[in-house]
Amino acid sequence: MPKRKKEDRRVWRVWVDTRRRVVSFHEAPGYQLLEFHSYELYQSCIDGYTAQRYRYQ
Numbered sequence: 001m002p003k004r005k006k007e008d009r010r011v012w013r014v015w016v017d018t019r020r021r022v023v024s025f026h027e028a029p030g031y032q033l034l035e036f037h038s039y040e041l042y043q044s045c046i047d048g049y050t051a052q053r054y055r056y057q
Contacts, residue, residue: 011035012042021054028057 015024015031023046024031036042 010039011037012039014042014046016049016054021052022057023049023054024057026057 012035013025014034015026015028016022016034017024017028017031022031027033034045036045
């Protein structure tokens, strides 16, 4: 089995509070954790929250 590249194992995380419409790039109590193993999916999600006018912290 071939070794996976280090960047293939990268995980992007955001914490989301849908009630207050906030996305955090740092762990935040009461926020839902979202993890992405694909940068493209992560970026698509961030673009979606931006379109919905979520705030970032």
